Each structure stands twice: as structure tokens, then as C-alpha cells.
Amino acid sequence: xxxxxxxxxxADPNDLLKYQNTxxxxxxxxxxxxxxxxxxxxxxxxxxxxxEYPGEYKVGIAKNWKSRLNAYQTSDPxxxxxxxxxxxxxxxxxxxxxxxxxxxxxxxxxxxxxxxIIQSIKSYKSEE
Numbered sequence: 001x002x003x004x005x006x007x008x009x010x011a012d013p014n015d016l017l018k019y020q021n022t023x024x025x026x027x028x029x030x031x032x033x034x035x036x037x038x039x040x041x042x043x044x045x046x047x048x049x050x051x052e053y054p055g056e057y058k059v060g061i062a063k064n065w066k067s068r069l070n071a072y073q074t075s076d077p078x079x080x081x082x083x084x085x086x087x088x089x090x091x092x093x094x095x096x097x098x099x100x101x102x103x104x105x106x107x108x109x110x111x112x113x114x115x116x117i118i119q120s121i122k123s124y125k126s127e128e
Contacts, residue, residue, distance in 0.1 A: 057112070
């Protein structure tokens with residue numbers, strides 16, 4: 001495709017040869033230079049509760065935890081979902097997976113003591 005465009009744009013076909021050696025295609029994204037070396041996007045790990053499910057907590061991740069809470073509230077006519085905790089971290093996926101592995105869970109909801117869940121989120125360290 002690049003050769004076709006250059007062929008149309010370059011009058012002399014012999015000039016095309018000098019361009020062949022200077023065309024470099026990259027498929028990987030450029031590295032950001034305006035941020036720290038180990039830059040990773042940060043998202044919130046959040047904990048949501050509902051009074052009908054004592055001892056069970058929704059642990060998930062979101063860029064905007066308020067929007068996520070609103071999504072839960074719209075499905076509940078009494079709007080009883082409550083945000084218990086949010087934690088902004090670049091290790092959001094790893095932290096969520098860790099919590100779901102160490103506490104008994106039903107899909108996205110974990111069972112346990114809220115203080116223990118929060119402490120486990122705060123103290124999570126990557127195994128890298």
C-alpha cells in the first residue's frame with residue numbers, strides 16, 4: 001500500500017528505490033515519555049454492599065465507581081446498594097482476582113468480614 005502510494009507520488013520509478021530503505025512500519029504502540037517509566041492506568045477496586053445480603057460484598061473494578069454504583073442502584077427499587085470502599089491502583093485486575101481467590105465467592109460477590117476484605121485489598125502486592 002505504501003509502495004503503491006509512493007509509485008503514484010514519485011515521478012521517476014528509480015527514485016522509489018531510495019525510499020524503500022527508509023520505510024519502517026511499527027506495529028507496537030509508542031512508549032509514553034511524559035509519564036513515569038512504569039506507568040500503568042489506574043482504576044478503582046471497589047466494594048459494594050446490600051442489606052439483603054449480609055456478609056456478602058461485590059468486589060469489582062471501574063474507572064468511575066460512582067457510575068458503577070448508580071448502575072446497581074437503578075436495578076434496585078429501594079436503592080439500598082452502598083459503596084463501602086474504593087481503592088485506586090494500577091494493579092486493579094490483579095487485586096480483584098486476588099480477593100476473589102482468597103475469599104469464598106459467588107461469581108462477583110465475595111463472602112467475608114468487610115474489614116478483612118478491605119485490609120486485603122490495601123495490602124495486596126504484585127507477585128512480579
